[in-house]
Amino acid sequence: MGKIVAKFGGSSLSDAGQFHKVRDILQMDPRRCYVVPSAPGRRFDDDEKITDLLYRTYQLKEEGKDYHSTFALVRERFLTITKDLGLSLNMAGALEEIENRLEAGCGRDYCASRGEYLNGLILADFLGFPFLDPKDFVLFEADGSFSSERTQELLSGILKDLETAVIPGFYGSLPDGSIHTFSRGGSDISGAIVARAAYADVYENWTDVNGFLMADPKVVANALPIRNITYRELRELSYMGATVLHEDSVFPVHRAGIPTNIRNTNHPEHQGTMITHGAVGEINPYVITGIAGKTGFSVISVEKAMMNVERGFGRRVLQAVEEAGLSFEHLPTGIDTLCVVLSSEELKPRKEQVISRIMELTSPDTLTIHDNMGLIATVGRGMVHNPGTAARLFTALSKAHVNVRMIDQGSSELSILVGVDHQDFEAAIRAIYHEFVGM
Numbered sequence: 001m002g003k004i005v006a007k008f009g010g011s012s013l014s015d016a017g018q019f020h021k022v023r024d025i026l027q028m029d030p031r032r033c034y035v036v037p038s039a040p041g042r043r044f045d046d047d048e049k050i051t052d053l054l055y056r057t058y059q060l061k062e063e064g065k066d067y068h069s070t071f072a073l074v075r076e077r078f079l080t081i082t083k084d085l086g087l088s089l090n091m092a093g094a095l096e097e098i099e100n101r102l103e104a105g106c107g108r109d110y111c112a113s114r115g116e117y118l119n120g121l122i123l124a125d126f127l128g129f130p131f132l133d134p135k136d137f138v139l140f141e142a143d144g145s146f147s148s149e150r151t152q153e154l155l156s157g158i159l160k161d162l163e164t165a166v167i168p169g170f171y172g173s174l175p176d177g178s179i180h181t182f183s184r185g186g187s188d189i190s191g192a193i194v195a196r197a198a199y200a201d202v203y204e205n206w207t208d209v210n211g212f213l214m215a216d217p218k219v220v221a222n223a224l225p226i227r228n229i230t231y232r233e234l235r236e237l238s239y240m241g242a243t244v245l246h247e248d249s250v251f252p253v254h255r256a257g258i259p260t261n262i263r264n265t266n267h268p269e270h271q272g273t274m275i276t277h278g279a280v281g282e283i284n285p286y287v288i289t290g291i292a293g294k295t296g297f298s299v300i301s302v303e304k305a306m307m308n309v310e311r312g313f314g315r316r317v318l319q320a321v322e323e324a325g326l327s328f329e330h331l332p333t334g335i336d337t338l339c340v341v342l343s344s345e346e347l348k349p350r351k352e353q354v355i356s357r358i359m360e361l362t363s364p365d366t367l368t369i370h371d372n373m374g375l376i377a378t379v380g381r382g383m384v385h386n387p388g389t390a391a392r393l394f395t396a397l398s399k400a401h402v403n404v405r406m407i408d409q410g411s412s413e414l415s416i417l418v419g420v421d422h423q424d425f426e427a428a429i430r431a432i433y434h435e436f437v438g439m
């Protein structure tokens with residue numbers, strides 16, 4: 001029988017009712033044998049996530065202020081969940097030990113990771129699964145970088161002999177044994193690491209949405225969910241601001257050829273979004289897979305007649321950018337123009353330096369800077385086989401009276417990138433969506 005690793009996000013484990021949903025989901029498919037929990041998340045809109053409370057507890061302690069009342073909120077949450085689930089687990093003892101460690105001066109990451117640790121203890125008890133503490137096998141180097149191969153070796157050896165397990169997300173340990181966490185949202189990474197070590201058929205990432213949507217629902221009301229997407233398309237969309245998964249969670253499973261399935265704990269009947277390595281059999285009815293965009297870009301456009309025959313021109317422009325300690329996002333070029341797209345925020349303090357250096361190094365005919373640009377990526381593996389996609393896209397934009405300031409299409413034909421003025425940004429996304437998907 002194949003194996004599924006199921007990671008549950010904070011909102012999927014925010015109270016006892018959610019724990020019951022999780023158990024039902026696991027029982028629906030016996031292949032769901034390894035479970036990776038987050039810390040309890042929000043139960044309602046202005047509720048606080050346990051991880052946020054733990055960071056605050058630590059901060060208050062560091063500042064020599066009263067932290068006990070904040071930690072009491074953490075205690076209350078875990079005691080309530082344990083009681084509501086009818087467990088006889090000694091949660092009070094586990095909480096006391098953490099408070100003692102706080103008092104004695106524990107580290108920030110130790111404190112932050114306790115949400116996952118305690119939730120893992122509860123979930124393991126509730127499911128009757130063994131509890132594995134990631135401090136023993138999710139390993140980091142002394143500089144804080146994740147030690148993927150050592151972890152893989154250790155954890156795959158451990159899982160080989162275990163039919164089921166609960167493994168808390170978000171943390172592991174440094175060579176000196178102290179607790180170290182991934183960045184925020186890092187339980188997604190832990191889930192992917194476990195999926196790789198378990199040689200899982202699928203990595204299921206259970207959250208509170210029906211998967212990735214084709215566009216930001218704040219911009220396009222009722223945007224449709226994406227059923228199938230490739231890891232490369234996902235990378236394009238995430239890079240342009242679409243988020244559901246922690247970006248670093250993609251690598252372990254992508255490399256191991258394991259698909260990721262984003263699912264909704266509150267709607268388990270929904271198939272969610274399946275992220276796979278290659279194109280999947282199903283033909284996407286919409287040509288495009290999704291649209292994502294970000295604002296806050298500046299474009300430096302350098303123009304010089306006969307630039308194409310001048311050797312090293314591009315290198316010198318980029319040298320100026322590099323010398324200023326900046327990295328560029330895109331580099332669209334024309335016959336006699338070269339544009340460098342950068343984050344406006346990063347460029348701002350170094351604008352003068354970059355401009356004068358480009359002038360000095362390249363003596364261009366003109367150099368202009370456009371600020372307040374929004375970039376929109378229309379992504380889709382289906383575009384390769386569909387001539388006329390670009391024409392449809394630009395016609396839709398022109399009908400919506402959006403002035404396109406910049407175009408960039410990689411030769412992979414996976415995405416078309418357009419740059420528009422900030423004020424046209426949302427109208428442009430809606431126009432593209434409506435052209436390819438409908439109202």
Ligand code: ASP
Nearest residue numbers: 038051170184185186187
């Ligand atoms: N609980 C951690 C956070 O809030 C990690 C996670 O949920 O993925 O960032």
